[in-house]
Amino acid sequence: MGTACAWKLAERGLDVVVLEKSVPGAEASTAAAGILGAHAEAHGPGPMADLLLAGLERHAAWSEALAGVTGIDVEFRKSGVLRLARDATDLKRLAREASWMRAPKRRFEAVDEKALARLEPALAKAAGGVHFPTDARIDPKRLFRAVHIAAQRAGVRFVTGAIVDRVLVENDRALGVAVEGGVDYRSPRVIVAAGSWSTHVRGAALAKDAVIPARGQILELSTPAPLVHRVVFGPNCYLVPRDDGRVLVGSTLEFVGYRREVTAVAVRDLLTAAIALVPGLANAALVSSWSNFRPYSKDELPIIGRSSVSGLFLATGHYRNGILLAPITAEIVSALATGEKPPVDPTPFEAARLES
16 A cells, blocks of 8 residues: 555655565565455445445556556456355345446346356356456555556655654644654655554554454465456355466454464365365365455544644555555545545545544
8 A cells, every 4th residue: 555655656756755664565465365346345335335446447557557667467357256145045135235236337247056157167056146247356466566666666765674653743744754763754745554553653643443453364276277267255265366277265354463373273264165165176286375464444444545634644444455445545645645636535534534
């Protein structure tokens, strides 16, 4: 999120420094699965659904621009997303819940057992599901690498091992930040995009519990050729395919603080669920596993835009949709920071809502 904002600000001609406590991309940015589920993740009409759609609409242009600047294919693929039903009753429920999407720019279709088998032959027999054909997927590791290189080439300076202690504020105006070790960085504009650690930055104009870590664990399997081509949400896991036959299996949701662990029970449950969805995965190689922390806000909405401190902007709390919302968040924040009108009204996502 911070690197994306930095890139867009540098493109506007600003001098930008990114302060990173570890190395850029070491946290949730590159640990995500890369689901661009603007429809599958929307739970009803409103500002969040509109924001998700705006995020999806920008990824194609971003992937083109990044390929032009860096030569990196970020694997933006209009794969579609499937939500599977447990039985006929569940299928009716899923279709009913998605019915509000019968509107311009939105598409979904309920699929029965036969249609599902045609879409994804490797899936185990199921009652059907809901297909969101315009949703997509992307490779977050490749996306971050491309954005990072593009930002550097635009003039952004990255400082690693810089632990930000506090935002420097005087008369309710941001003056920069202080880093542990006694170094100050002076700037009339400050953006806090520290993910699950955002509330640890003193002076960030966030309540203590505005953002908390929500751990997710993911497995990576590999097969000689792709078994599924769409993102698949099943009863107890989701599958995200890659072009080369790998498939990510996710994910858990655990509120365990900052314990970065892959647990035996999670591996067992995710593998069991994945093989139940796609029996052919029983012979897949288990390539890797990891965990990281989604930045979770209590209303499950991101925290984007202005704060109570002039010149201090926030880009955090994106929970399950950080990769999907990175482009639109960067455009909103960079517009606000330069006094321009943002492409989407950020008012519903400002931190002030959490104080009411």
